[in-house]
Amino acid sequence: MKIRLIRNATLWLEYGGRCILVDPMLSGAGANPPIPNTANDRRNPLVPLPVPAEDLLKPDLVLITHLHPDHWDAEAAGRLPKGTPVLCQPGDAEPLAEQGFTDVSPVEEETAWRGLLIARTSGRHGTGDIGAAMGPVSGFVLRAEGEPAVYIAGDTIYCAEVAEALERHQPAVTVVNAGGAVFKAGDPITMTADDVVAVCRKAPQTRVIAVHMEAINHCLLTREDLRARLEQEGLSERTDVPADGQWLEESGAASN
Template sequence: MNIQQIRNATLIIHYAGKKFLIDPFLAEKGTYPPFANSARQDQNNPLESLPIPINEIIEHIDAVIVTHLHLDHWDKVAKEVLPKDVKLFTQNEKDAKEVQSAGFQHVEILQEDTVFEGIQLIKTNGEHGRGNMVNLMGHVSGVVFKHPDEKTLYVAGDTVWYQSVEETIHTYNPEVIVVNAGANQLLEGGPIIMDKEDVYKVHQARPTATLIAVHMESANHWGLSKAELKRFVAEKHFSAQLLIPDNGESYTF
Protein backbone atom coordinates (compact mmCIF):
# COMPACT_ATOMS: atom_id res chain seq x y z
CA MET A 1 0.00 0.00 0.00
CA ASN A 2 1.18 3.48 -0.88
CA ILE A 3 -0.73 6.61 0.10
CA GLN A 4 0.12 9.97 -1.46
CA GLN A 5 -1.33 13.20 -0.13
CA ILE A 6 -2.22 15.48 -3.05
CA ARG A 7 -4.12 18.33 -1.39
CA ASN A 8 -6.99 18.67 1.05
CA ALA A 9 -8.77 15.26 1.07
CA THR A 10 -7.44 14.30 -2.36
CA LEU A 11 -5.33 11.15 -2.16
CA ILE A 12 -3.77 8.67 -4.53
CA ILE A 13 -3.87 5.21 -2.98
CA HIS A 14 -2.09 2.25 -4.53
CA TYR A 15 -3.66 -0.80 -2.94
CA ALA A 16 -3.36 -4.45 -3.99
CA GLY A 17 -2.03 -3.44 -7.39
CA LYS A 18 -4.76 -0.88 -8.15
CA LYS A 19 -4.63 2.91 -8.23
CA PHE A 20 -7.45 4.76 -6.49
CA LEU A 21 -8.08 8.49 -6.61
CA ILE A 22 -9.98 9.76 -3.56
CA ASP A 23 -12.05 12.98 -3.48
CA PRO A 24 -10.53 14.86 -6.43
CA PHE A 25 -10.24 18.63 -5.84
CA LEU A 26 -8.16 19.54 -8.86
CA ALA A 27 -8.58 23.22 -9.69
CA GLU A 28 -5.67 25.62 -9.79
CA LYS A 29 -4.94 27.65 -6.67
CA GLY A 30 -7.46 30.45 -6.14
CA THR A 31 -10.01 29.29 -8.72
CA TYR A 32 -13.11 29.37 -6.50
CA PRO A 33 -14.48 31.98 -4.07
CA PRO A 34 -14.07 31.35 -0.34
CA PHE A 35 -16.65 29.21 1.41
CA ALA A 36 -19.22 31.59 2.87
CA ASN A 37 -19.87 32.21 6.55
CA SER A 38 -16.35 31.20 7.52
CA ALA A 39 -12.87 32.59 8.11
CA ARG A 40 -10.50 34.11 5.53
CA GLN A 41 -13.10 35.64 3.24
CA ASP A 42 -10.23 37.36 1.40
CA GLN A 43 -8.72 34.03 0.27
CA ASN A 44 -9.97 32.09 -2.75
CA ASN A 45 -9.95 28.30 -2.91
CA PRO A 46 -7.96 26.15 -3.15
CA LEU A 47 -5.40 27.90 -0.94
CA GLU A 48 -2.56 25.72 -2.24
CA SER A 49 -1.33 24.63 -5.66
CA LEU A 50 -1.32 21.01 -6.75
CA PRO A 51 2.06 19.41 -5.97
CA ILE A 52 2.17 17.43 -9.21
CA PRO A 53 0.59 17.96 -12.66
CA ILE A 54 -3.01 16.87 -13.14
CA ASN A 55 -2.05 14.39 -15.85
CA GLU A 56 0.14 12.53 -13.34
CA ILE A 57 -2.71 12.45 -10.84
CA ILE A 58 -5.28 10.99 -13.22
CA GLU A 59 -3.14 8.71 -15.38
CA HIS A 60 -3.67 4.95 -15.06
CA ILE A 61 -6.46 5.33 -12.48
CA ASP A 62 -8.36 2.12 -11.82
CA ALA A 63 -11.12 3.73 -9.75
CA VAL A 64 -12.25 7.00 -8.20
CA ILE A 65 -13.98 7.18 -4.82
CA VAL A 66 -15.99 10.32 -4.05
CA THR A 67 -17.05 10.29 -0.40
CA HIS A 68 -19.51 13.17 -0.97
CA LEU A 69 -20.03 15.97 -3.47
CA HIS A 70 -18.91 19.11 -1.67
CA LEU A 71 -16.73 21.30 -3.89
CA ASP A 72 -13.50 20.53 -2.04
CA HIS A 73 -14.00 16.81 -2.72
CA TRP A 74 -15.48 16.84 -6.22
CA ASP A 75 -14.97 19.98 -8.26
CA LYS A 76 -15.61 21.26 -11.76
CA VAL A 77 -12.08 20.46 -12.91
CA ALA A 78 -12.38 16.85 -11.73
CA LYS A 79 -15.58 16.50 -13.75
CA GLU A 80 -13.84 17.87 -16.82
CA VAL A 81 -10.52 16.02 -16.77
CA LEU A 82 -11.36 12.56 -15.45
CA PRO A 83 -12.08 9.97 -18.14
CA LYS A 84 -15.81 9.48 -18.45
CA ASP A 85 -15.37 5.71 -18.58
CA VAL A 86 -13.44 5.48 -15.29
CA LYS A 87 -14.92 3.34 -12.53
CA LEU A 88 -16.37 5.75 -9.99
CA PHE A 89 -17.84 4.96 -6.58
CA THR A 90 -20.27 7.23 -4.72
CA GLN A 91 -21.94 7.00 -1.32
CA ASN A 92 -25.59 6.88 -2.39
CA GLU A 93 -28.04 7.02 -5.29
CA LYS A 94 -28.45 10.79 -5.09
CA ASP A 95 -24.72 11.36 -5.55
CA ALA A 96 -24.56 8.68 -8.24
CA LYS A 97 -27.23 10.41 -10.31
CA GLU A 98 -25.44 13.74 -10.08
CA VAL A 99 -22.13 12.18 -11.14
CA GLN A 100 -23.84 10.38 -14.01
CA SER A 101 -25.35 13.68 -15.14
CA ALA A 102 -21.78 14.91 -15.65
CA GLY A 103 -21.26 12.14 -18.20
CA PHE A 104 -19.64 9.39 -16.14
CA GLN A 105 -20.65 5.99 -17.43
CA HIS A 106 -19.49 3.48 -14.80
CA VAL A 107 -20.83 4.73 -11.49
CA GLU A 108 -21.46 2.33 -8.62
CA ILE A 109 -22.84 2.97 -5.15
CA LEU A 110 -20.54 1.74 -2.40
CA GLN A 111 -22.03 -0.87 -0.11
CA GLU A 112 -20.73 -2.69 2.94
CA ASP A 113 -19.83 -5.64 0.73
CA THR A 114 -18.52 -4.04 -2.47
CA VAL A 115 -15.69 -5.93 -4.16
CA PHE A 116 -13.54 -4.30 -6.83
CA GLU A 117 -10.80 -6.32 -8.51
CA GLY A 118 -10.53 -8.56 -5.46
CA ILE A 119 -10.39 -5.62 -3.04
CA GLN A 120 -13.14 -5.32 -0.46
CA LEU A 121 -14.47 -1.77 -0.22
CA ILE A 122 -16.69 -1.17 2.79
CA LYS A 123 -18.69 2.05 2.95
CA THR A 124 -18.63 3.63 6.39
CA ASN A 125 -20.80 6.32 7.95
CA GLY A 126 -19.78 9.81 8.96
CA GLU A 127 -21.24 12.91 10.57
CA HIS A 128 -20.16 16.18 8.99
CA GLY A 129 -20.33 18.15 12.24
CA ARG A 130 -22.44 18.01 15.38
CA GLY A 131 -25.97 19.03 16.31
CA ASN A 132 -27.74 21.05 13.64
CA MET A 133 -24.65 21.00 11.43
CA VAL A 134 -25.24 17.34 10.55
CA ASN A 135 -28.42 18.14 8.61
CA LEU A 136 -26.99 21.34 7.17
CA MET A 137 -23.87 19.67 5.77
CA GLY A 138 -25.63 16.56 4.44
CA HIS A 139 -24.65 12.91 4.08
CA VAL A 140 -20.99 11.91 4.02
CA SER A 141 -19.12 8.63 4.00
CA GLY A 142 -15.78 6.94 4.40
CA VAL A 143 -14.39 3.62 3.21
CA VAL A 144 -12.44 0.67 4.55
CA PHE A 145 -10.08 -1.16 2.19
CA LYS A 146 -9.38 -4.86 2.82
CA HIS A 147 -7.28 -7.39 0.91
CA PRO A 148 -5.41 -10.52 2.08
CA ASP A 149 -2.08 -9.13 0.88
CA GLU A 150 -2.47 -5.65 2.38
CA LYS A 151 -2.93 -3.95 5.72
CA THR A 152 -6.47 -2.81 6.41
CA LEU A 153 -6.97 0.87 5.61
CA TYR A 154 -9.74 3.14 6.91
CA VAL A 155 -10.29 6.46 5.12
CA ALA A 156 -12.70 8.17 7.49
CA GLY A 157 -13.76 11.05 5.23
CA ASP A 158 -15.40 14.29 6.38
CA THR A 159 -16.54 13.28 9.83
CA VAL A 160 -16.11 14.25 13.44
CA TRP A 161 -15.44 11.63 16.10
CA TYR A 162 -18.67 9.88 17.08
CA GLN A 163 -20.01 6.42 17.84
CA SER A 164 -20.01 5.08 14.28
CA VAL A 165 -16.34 5.99 13.77
CA GLU A 166 -15.48 4.17 16.97
CA GLU A 167 -17.54 1.14 15.89
CA THR A 168 -15.81 1.05 12.50
CA ILE A 169 -12.41 1.02 14.18
CA HIS A 170 -13.38 -1.73 16.60
CA THR A 171 -15.05 -3.81 13.85
CA TYR A 172 -12.28 -3.72 11.24
CA ASN A 173 -9.14 -3.04 13.32
CA PRO A 174 -7.47 -0.94 10.63
CA GLU A 175 -3.69 -0.71 10.73
CA VAL A 176 -3.71 2.60 8.83
CA ILE A 177 -6.32 5.34 9.36
CA VAL A 178 -6.63 8.52 7.29
CA VAL A 179 -8.43 11.29 9.16
CA ASN A 180 -9.62 14.63 7.78
CA ALA A 181 -8.25 16.74 10.59
CA GLY A 182 -8.37 20.43 9.69
CA ALA A 183 -11.17 21.31 12.15
CA ASN A 184 -12.80 23.16 9.25
CA GLN A 185 -15.79 25.16 10.40
CA LEU A 186 -18.36 27.79 9.68
CA LEU A 187 -18.72 30.82 11.92
CA GLU A 188 -21.39 29.03 13.95
CA GLY A 189 -21.71 25.39 14.84
CA GLY A 190 -18.20 24.18 15.63
CA PRO A 191 -15.90 21.94 13.57
CA ILE A 192 -17.43 19.96 10.71
CA ILE A 193 -14.49 17.57 10.52
CA MET A 194 -12.08 16.28 13.16
CA ASP A 195 -10.22 18.64 15.44
CA LYS A 196 -7.15 17.71 17.48
CA GLU A 197 -9.19 16.17 20.32
CA ASP A 198 -11.05 13.99 17.82
CA VAL A 199 -7.75 12.82 16.35
CA TYR A 200 -6.60 11.90 19.85
CA LYS A 201 -9.76 9.85 20.36
CA VAL A 202 -9.04 7.95 17.13
CA HIS A 203 -5.57 7.19 18.46
CA GLN A 204 -6.96 6.04 21.80
CA ALA A 205 -9.40 3.72 20.02
CA ARG A 206 -6.60 2.10 18.00
CA PRO A 207 -3.23 2.93 19.61
CA THR A 208 -1.21 0.66 17.33
CA ALA A 209 -2.57 2.13 14.09
CA THR A 210 -0.69 4.65 12.00
CA LEU A 211 -2.79 7.78 11.57
CA ILE A 212 -2.43 10.13 8.60
CA ALA A 213 -3.90 13.62 9.06
CA VAL A 214 -5.07 15.32 5.86
CA HIS A 215 -7.60 18.00 4.81
CA MET A 216 -5.50 20.71 6.43
CA GLU A 217 -4.87 24.34 5.40
CA SER A 218 -6.16 23.86 1.83
CA ALA A 219 -9.50 25.72 1.98
CA ASN A 220 -10.38 29.00 3.60
CA HIS A 221 -12.51 27.52 6.39
CA TRP A 222 -9.71 25.50 8.03
CA GLY A 223 -9.45 25.77 11.80
CA LEU A 224 -6.45 23.62 12.80
CA SER A 225 -2.95 24.14 11.42
CA LYS A 226 -0.39 21.41 10.88
CA ALA A 227 1.94 23.13 13.32
CA GLU A 228 -0.69 23.20 16.06
CA LEU A 229 -1.57 19.55 15.53
CA LYS A 230 2.11 18.59 15.71
CA ARG A 231 2.48 20.41 19.03
CA PHE A 232 -0.65 18.75 20.40
CA VAL A 233 0.35 15.19 19.48
CA ALA A 234 3.77 15.77 20.99
CA GLU A 235 2.12 16.83 24.24
CA LYS A 236 -0.08 13.73 24.14
CA HIS A 237 2.89 11.50 23.28
CA PHE A 238 1.64 9.89 20.09
CA SER A 239 3.83 11.63 17.51
CA ALA A 240 5.22 8.25 16.46
CA GLN A 241 1.74 7.11 15.43
CA LEU A 242 0.65 10.24 13.52
CA LEU A 243 1.85 11.39 10.11
CA ILE A 244 1.06 14.89 8.85
CA PRO A 245 2.10 14.90 5.17
CA ASP A 246 3.08 17.83 3.04
CA ASN A 247 1.28 18.01 -0.29
CA GLY A 248 2.86 15.49 -2.64
CA GLU A 249 4.35 13.41 0.18
CA SER A 250 3.70 9.67 0.19
CA TYR A 251 4.05 6.73 2.53
CA THR A 252 4.42 3.00 1.92
CA PHE A 253 3.05 0.43 4.36
Protein backbone atom coordinates in the same frame (compact mmCIF):
# COMPACT_ATOMS: atom_id res chain seq x y z
CA MET B 1 0.58 -0.02 0.33
CA LYS B 2 1.77 3.40 -0.73
CA ILE B 3 -0.31 6.50 -0.12
CA ARG B 4 0.33 10.03 -1.27
CA LEU B 5 -1.40 13.11 0.03
CA ILE B 6 -2.05 15.30 -2.97
CA ARG B 7 -3.87 18.20 -1.30
CA ASN B 8 -6.77 18.58 1.16
CA ALA B 9 -8.57 15.20 1.07
CA THR B 10 -7.22 14.17 -2.34
CA LEU B 11 -5.17 10.99 -2.04
CA TRP B 12 -3.41 8.67 -4.46
CA LEU B 13 -3.20 5.08 -3.21
CA GLU B 14 -1.20 2.24 -4.69
CA TYR B 15 -3.02 -0.65 -3.11
CA GLY B 16 -3.63 -4.27 -4.05
CA GLY B 17 -2.04 -3.72 -7.44
CA ARG B 18 -4.43 -0.83 -8.23
CA CYS B 19 -4.06 2.94 -8.36
CA ILE B 20 -6.90 4.67 -6.52
CA LEU B 21 -7.68 8.38 -6.61
CA VAL B 22 -9.68 9.56 -3.59
CA ASP B 23 -11.78 12.74 -3.46
CA PRO B 24 -10.14 14.60 -6.35
CA MET B 25 -10.08 18.38 -6.14
CA LEU B 26 -8.00 19.45 -9.13
CA SER B 27 -8.66 23.21 -9.34
CA GLY B 28 -5.76 25.61 -9.44
CA ALA B 29 -4.99 27.79 -6.44
CA GLY B 30 -7.55 30.55 -5.96
CA ALA B 31 -9.89 29.28 -8.68
CA ASN B 32 -12.91 29.13 -6.38
CA PRO B 33 -14.52 31.58 -3.94
CA PRO B 34 -14.21 31.32 -0.17
CA ILE B 35 -16.53 28.96 1.68
CA PRO B 36 -19.50 31.18 2.67
CA ASN B 37 -20.08 32.25 6.27
CA THR B 38 -16.49 31.67 7.31
CA ALA B 39 -13.96 33.80 9.14
CA ASN B 40 -11.76 34.84 6.24
CA ASP B 41 -12.21 35.62 2.56
CA ARG B 42 -9.27 33.76 1.05
CA ARG B 43 -10.08 32.09 -2.26
CA ASN B 44 -9.89 28.32 -2.57
CA PRO B 45 -7.88 26.22 -2.88
CA LEU B 46 -5.36 28.13 -0.80
CA VAL B 47 -2.41 26.29 -2.36
CA PRO B 48 -1.62 24.81 -5.77
CA LEU B 49 -1.50 21.14 -6.62
CA PRO B 50 1.95 19.73 -5.81
CA VAL B 51 1.88 17.67 -9.02
CA PRO B 52 0.49 18.38 -12.49
CA ALA B 53 -3.20 17.49 -12.69
CA GLU B 54 -2.34 15.39 -15.75
CA ASP B 55 -0.51 12.95 -13.47
CA LEU B 56 -3.79 12.15 -11.69
CA LEU B 57 -6.08 11.52 -14.64
CA LYS B 58 -5.51 7.78 -15.23
CA PRO B 59 -6.39 6.00 -11.97
CA ASP B 60 -7.81 2.49 -12.00
CA LEU B 61 -10.55 3.67 -9.64
CA VAL B 62 -11.93 6.91 -8.23
CA LEU B 63 -13.33 6.75 -4.70
CA ILE B 64 -15.58 9.66 -3.66
CA THR B 65 -16.72 10.08 -0.06
CA HIS B 66 -19.23 12.85 -0.90
CA LEU B 67 -19.73 15.54 -3.50
CA HIS B 68 -18.77 18.74 -1.67
CA PRO B 69 -16.59 20.77 -4.06
CA ASP B 70 -13.42 20.39 -2.00
CA HIS B 71 -13.74 16.63 -2.59
CA TRP B 72 -15.12 16.55 -6.13
CA ASP B 73 -14.76 19.76 -8.11
CA ALA B 74 -15.69 20.85 -11.61
CA GLU B 75 -12.09 20.42 -12.73
CA ALA B 76 -12.07 16.76 -11.70
CA ALA B 77 -15.49 16.17 -13.25
CA GLY B 78 -14.39 17.79 -16.47
CA ARG B 79 -10.97 16.21 -16.88
CA LEU B 80 -11.20 12.63 -15.64
CA PRO B 81 -12.10 10.17 -18.41
CA LYS B 82 -15.83 9.45 -18.34
CA GLY B 83 -15.29 5.69 -18.37
CA THR B 84 -13.19 5.72 -15.19
CA PRO B 85 -14.71 3.38 -12.58
CA VAL B 86 -16.15 5.39 -9.69
CA LEU B 87 -17.35 4.16 -6.30
CA CYS B 88 -19.43 6.50 -4.15
CA GLN B 89 -22.06 6.64 -1.44
CA PRO B 90 -25.74 5.99 -2.21
CA GLY B 91 -27.38 9.14 -3.50
CA ASP B 92 -24.28 10.40 -5.31
CA ALA B 93 -24.38 7.99 -8.24
CA GLU B 94 -27.11 9.86 -10.12
CA PRO B 95 -25.37 13.28 -10.12
CA LEU B 96 -22.14 11.61 -11.22
CA ALA B 97 -23.95 9.86 -14.05
CA GLU B 98 -25.49 13.18 -15.04
CA GLN B 99 -21.93 14.53 -15.36
CA GLY B 100 -21.29 11.84 -17.96
CA PHE B 101 -19.56 9.13 -15.94
CA THR B 102 -20.58 5.73 -17.24
CA ASP B 103 -19.15 3.31 -14.67
CA VAL B 104 -20.49 4.57 -11.33
CA SER B 105 -21.39 2.18 -8.52
CA PRO B 106 -22.84 3.23 -5.15
CA VAL B 107 -21.60 1.19 -2.19
CA GLU B 108 -24.48 0.31 0.10
CA GLU B 109 -22.50 -1.71 2.64
CA GLU B 110 -19.70 -3.65 0.99
CA THR B 111 -18.54 -4.43 -2.53
CA ALA B 112 -15.79 -6.42 -4.23
CA TRP B 113 -13.90 -4.68 -7.01
CA ARG B 114 -11.00 -6.23 -8.94
CA GLY B 115 -9.39 -7.94 -5.99
CA LEU B 116 -10.32 -5.29 -3.45
CA LEU B 117 -12.97 -5.53 -0.76
CA ILE B 118 -14.43 -2.11 -0.01
CA ALA B 119 -16.81 -1.43 2.89
CA ARG B 120 -18.62 1.85 3.37
CA THR B 121 -18.72 3.55 6.78
CA SER B 122 -20.79 6.42 8.17
CA GLY B 123 -19.86 9.65 9.88
CA ARG B 124 -21.13 13.04 11.01
CA HIS B 125 -20.10 16.14 9.10
CA GLY B 126 -20.70 18.35 12.13
CA THR B 127 -23.32 18.57 14.85
CA GLY B 128 -26.89 19.84 15.15
CA ASP B 129 -28.44 21.86 12.35
CA ILE B 130 -25.08 22.45 10.66
CA GLY B 131 -24.32 18.74 10.57
CA ALA B 132 -27.75 18.05 9.10
CA ALA B 133 -27.31 20.78 6.49
CA MET B 134 -23.96 19.38 5.40
CA GLY B 135 -25.72 16.22 4.26
CA PRO B 136 -24.66 12.57 4.35
CA VAL B 137 -20.99 11.67 4.23
CA SER B 138 -19.23 8.33 4.02
CA GLY B 139 -15.88 6.72 4.57
CA PHE B 140 -14.45 3.53 3.14
CA VAL B 141 -12.41 0.60 4.45
CA LEU B 142 -10.18 -1.12 1.91
CA ARG B 143 -8.85 -4.64 2.13
CA ALA B 144 -6.73 -6.70 -0.27
CA GLU B 145 -4.63 -9.81 -0.06
CA GLY B 146 -1.28 -9.03 1.55
CA GLU B 147 -2.20 -5.41 2.28
CA PRO B 148 -2.96 -3.61 5.56
CA ALA B 149 -6.62 -2.72 6.08
CA VAL B 150 -7.06 1.01 5.41
CA TYR B 151 -9.90 3.14 6.79
CA ILE B 152 -10.48 6.42 4.97
CA ALA B 153 -12.82 8.16 7.40
CA GLY B 154 -13.93 11.05 5.15
CA ASP B 155 -15.39 14.34 6.35
CA THR B 156 -16.49 13.48 9.86
CA ILE B 157 -15.88 14.55 13.40
CA TYR B 158 -15.03 11.87 15.97
CA CYS B 159 -18.37 10.28 16.78
CA ALA B 160 -20.07 6.97 17.54
CA GLU B 161 -19.99 5.98 13.87
CA VAL B 162 -16.22 6.44 13.68
CA ALA B 163 -15.72 4.54 16.93
CA GLU B 164 -17.86 1.69 15.58
CA ALA B 165 -15.89 1.56 12.33
CA LEU B 166 -12.61 1.39 14.24
CA GLU B 167 -13.93 -1.42 16.43
CA ARG B 168 -15.48 -3.40 13.60
CA HIS B 169 -12.76 -3.15 10.98
CA GLN B 170 -9.60 -2.92 13.14
CA PRO B 171 -7.72 -0.98 10.46
CA ALA B 172 -3.94 -0.95 10.40
CA VAL B 173 -4.03 2.53 8.83
CA THR B 174 -6.65 5.24 9.38
CA VAL B 175 -6.78 8.43 7.32
CA VAL B 176 -8.69 11.24 9.05
CA ASN B 177 -9.77 14.60 7.67
CA ALA B 178 -8.54 17.11 10.21
CA GLY B 179 -8.30 20.88 9.82
CA GLY B 180 -11.06 21.66 12.31
CA ALA B 181 -13.16 23.21 9.55
CA VAL B 182 -15.65 25.64 11.06
CA PHE B 183 -18.16 28.32 10.11
CA LYS B 184 -18.64 31.64 11.93
CA ALA B 185 -21.09 29.90 14.26
CA GLY B 186 -21.37 26.31 15.42
CA ASP B 187 -19.00 23.47 16.14
CA PRO B 188 -16.30 22.14 13.80
CA ILE B 189 -17.36 19.92 10.91
CA THR B 190 -14.09 18.01 10.46
CA MET B 191 -11.72 16.63 13.06
CA THR B 192 -10.01 18.87 15.56
CA ALA B 193 -6.81 17.99 17.39
CA ASP B 194 -8.97 16.54 20.18
CA ASP B 195 -10.74 14.32 17.66
CA VAL B 196 -7.50 13.03 16.16
CA VAL B 197 -6.22 12.20 19.64
CA ALA B 198 -9.52 10.39 20.34
CA VAL B 199 -9.06 8.24 17.23
CA CYS B 200 -5.56 7.32 18.36
CA ARG B 201 -6.77 6.41 21.85
CA LYS B 202 -9.72 4.41 20.54
CA ALA B 203 -7.64 2.29 18.16
CA PRO B 204 -4.09 1.83 19.47
CA GLN B 205 -3.39 -0.69 16.69
CA THR B 206 -3.87 1.84 13.89
CA ARG B 207 -1.44 4.26 12.32
CA VAL B 208 -3.26 7.58 11.92
CA ILE B 209 -2.62 9.83 8.92
CA ALA B 210 -4.12 13.32 9.27
CA VAL B 211 -4.94 15.25 6.09
CA HIS B 212 -7.42 17.99 4.99
CA MET B 213 -5.35 20.89 6.31
CA GLU B 214 -4.12 24.26 5.03
CA ALA B 215 -5.93 24.04 1.69
CA ILE B 216 -9.46 25.43 2.29
CA ASN B 217 -10.21 28.77 3.93
CA HIS B 218 -12.32 27.48 6.84
CA CYS B 219 -9.87 24.77 7.93
CA LEU B 220 -8.16 26.53 10.82
CA LEU B 221 -6.15 23.74 12.47
CA THR B 222 -2.62 23.85 11.07
CA ARG B 223 -0.19 21.00 10.61
CA GLU B 224 2.23 22.64 13.04
CA ASP B 225 -0.40 22.87 15.78
CA LEU B 226 -1.59 19.30 15.24
CA ARG B 227 1.95 17.91 15.30
CA ALA B 228 2.62 19.80 18.53
CA ARG B 229 -0.49 18.35 20.14
CA LEU B 230 0.33 14.82 19.03
CA GLU B 231 3.84 15.18 20.43
CA GLN B 232 2.42 16.48 23.71
CA GLU B 233 0.15 13.41 23.89
CA GLY B 234 3.02 11.00 23.13
CA LEU B 235 1.46 10.00 19.82
CA SER B 236 4.01 11.27 17.31
CA GLU B 237 5.52 7.86 16.60
CA ARG B 238 2.23 6.35 15.38
CA THR B 239 0.86 9.33 13.48
CA ASP B 240 1.72 11.15 10.28
CA VAL B 241 0.79 14.70 9.28
CA PRO B 242 2.06 14.71 5.69
CA ALA B 243 2.85 17.68 3.52
CA ASP B 244 1.11 18.10 0.18
CA GLY B 245 2.72 15.72 -2.29
CA GLN B 246 4.32 13.53 0.38
CA TRP B 247 4.40 9.75 -0.05
CA LEU B 248 3.93 7.36 2.87
CA GLU B 249 4.43 3.61 2.79
CA GLU B 250 2.91 1.09 5.16
CA SER B 251 3.41 -2.64 5.28
CA GLY B 252 1.48 -3.23 8.49
CA ALA B 253 -0.54 -6.31 9.23
CA ALA B 254 -2.16 -7.97 6.23
CA SER B 255 -5.93 -7.85 5.85
CA ASN B 256 -8.05 -10.58 7.35
